[in-house]
Amino acid sequence: MDTIAARIAATQERVAAAARRSGRAPDAVRLVGVTKTHPPELVAEALAAGLGDQNITANVVLPSTIDTPGNRKHDPTAGDGRWVQPEAIAAV
Structure with missing residues (x-):
């Protein structure tokens, strides 16, 4: 049972x-899985394992700050270049 x-x-x-x-x-019980330590690739693997066929979806929380005008208003340095660009998210 290693998969x-x-x-x-x-x-x-x-x-x-x-x-x-x-x-x-x-079927009246909803199973909710949560992880704080596994990478998004494992979430994708879980979806590929058939969760998507069961109408189960995944939300992935980005572990960084997104470079937006609102965030730049509070920190004009944009996290010294460490912030994620919106285009990078859109490409996923």
Whole structure:
């Protein structure tokens, strides 16, 4: 069980079993995965493992500041060049 797809399937089965034990319909329970340490590539791998087919989506929070006019108003140095350009985000 070393693939993301296998781990997702095992987690879904454990959640479904717990729902049945408590008298709830498994499809009435929503599974929400959260990570603060795994890279976006693993989130993409999880979606490729079939989550997208189950109408499950992903939101990825950018771990940096975006170079916008509003942010530049508060810091004209643009983080000394470390801020992410909006075009770089659009290219993803």
